[in-house]
Amino acid sequence: MTPTLLALIRPRIRSAAAAPAARRGLLALAASALLGLATLVPPAQAQIGSTAPVRIGVIGPFTGASADFGVPMLNGIRMAVDEINAVGGYLGRPLELVVKDDMADPARGRALSRELVDEKVSATLGFCNTGVAMQSLEVFQQAQMPLIVPCSTGTALTAKYPGPESYIFRVQARDAIQAPFMVDDILKRGWDKVAIFADTTGYGEGGFNDVVAALAAKNVKPVHVARFPLGVKDLTAELTAARNAGANVIFSYTVGPENAVVANGKKALGWKVPQVGAWPLSFPFFLDGAKDAAEGALMVQTFIAEPSNERRAAFLANYARKYQRKPAVPMAAANAYDATYLLMYAFLGIRDGNLTGKAIKEALEGKMKTYYGVVATYDKPFSLQDKDAITANMLYIGMVRNGAVTFAYPEDARRNLIVQRKQ
Known part of the structure; x- marks a missing residue:
């Protein structure tokens, strides 16, 4: 470990012992990250060579309808980069973010992806919207530029290219595991x-x-299927048809306010059936738009904003201190934070x-030291x-309770005390 890193780490470790519990967790996470990075830095090379910034692309919807999870993604990335730069970056070179706002527009996303390639960033973190990402994957693949996706869950993203050839990585739960996970849960509930x-x-x-x-x-078939464009304001007819078909649960798959349209439509009909789905049901568009x-x-969910262990408590405290608010979509922020450290x-x-x-x-595929992250331990x-x-x-299965997302099952809350590893 270099003397500079030791100087940075030791005061944090000493002060942690005397700090209040919440701050102690924050300091523990910082010290852990610093120690992890320190053990990876080659002592001789860290002090020599180029001091030019390592440029990293970031692309996502930071304005517009999808900004509610695009901005937390960006904030998670920035928080990790600031921590990394505080201990010297990569071999003495600071990380520099090149941020592009795709505004959830596929054509714009593809054009901005080309800009990132032209600007010669080393790798890119990004994409929240599957449709936008799918239009851009070819740009990164042809340029042989690694793309790590922290938010978008579309199964096709990491299936488009054969594994050995693919430059597309993801630190998020793809829909191919989210859907069966939820299906198993609803069938257990009858x-x-x-x-x-x-x-x-x-x-x-x-x-x-x-x-x-x-x-x-x-061996189950849906009793009713409703397909609709983004922006739909009234789904009463489709909800009525689903009720008449005998549905006892609605599985919604949309990323915007349309989830709230479903919920509010059910309420207006007086139809008290549960609504389930993938992670967008934890977004402000749903929570604020549907209210009760x-x-x-x-x-x-991969991450629920409860301080169930020191890593997660520290992450949430650090985020709130840095941005003066809680993450609007905690899962987006946490997965992006971890994705940045993995890069x-x-x-x-x-x-x-x-x-x-x-x-x-090649490094992502097998040459990395274990990273003890917020969402998981990445071995x-x-x-x-x-x-x-x-x-x-x-x-985990999250549940909306009093306008916020918490664990649906006490056993999941207990399981969350142990940070999981890939199986």
Whole structure:
């Protein structure tokens, strides 16, 4: 470990012992991250060579309808980068973010992806919307530039290219594991007459297919299917048809205010059936848009904003202190934070300073030290064949209670005390 890093770490460790509990957790997380980085830095090379910034692309919807989870993603990335730069960055080179706002527009996202390639960033973190990401994957793949996706869950993202060739990585639960996870839960509860409400975007289409496949694996067919475009304001007719079909649960797959349209429509009809779905049911568009109609909704989560252990308590405290508010979508912030550290750990596995796309790809696929993250403990998160870091054992069922997301099951809250590893 370098003297500079020791100087940074020791005061934090000494002060942690005397600090209040919440601050102690924050200091523990900072010290852990610093120690982890320190053990990876080559002592001789850390002090020599280029001091030019390592440029990292960031792309996502930071304004517009999807900004409610795009901004927390960006904030999680920035928080990690600030911590990394505080201990010297990569071999003495600071990390510099090149941020592009795709505004959830596929054509704009593709054009901005080309800009990132032209601006020669070393790698890119980003995408929240599956439809936007799908239009841009080819740009990164052809440029042999690693892309790590912290938010978008569309199954197709990491399936488009054969594993050994693919430069597309993800630190998020793909829909192909979210859908069966939720299907298993609703069938255990006896909700077997499923109505699916899915939008017609790439996200909705992929999620719809994953839900149908997960139901089919259990020999269940949906009793009603409703497809709708983004922006729909009234789904009364479709909800009435689902009720008449005997549905006892609604599985919604959409990323925007349309989830709230479903909930409010049910309430207006006086139809008290549960609403379940993927992680967008934890977004402000749903929680604020549906208010009391959102109560009891269930969704899949990798991260629930409760201080269940020191790592998570520290992350939440640090985020609130840095941005003067809680993350609007905690899962987006936490997954992005972890994705940034995983990229940094890959960089630190490249000891000659030559951050080519191929070198970064190979480091991500197997040359990294274990990273003790917020969402999970990442021990070999990727491989030549597997580009998804999150597995089903890392998932939880969240429930809307009093306008916030908490654990649906006490046993999940207890399980969350132990940070999971990939299975």
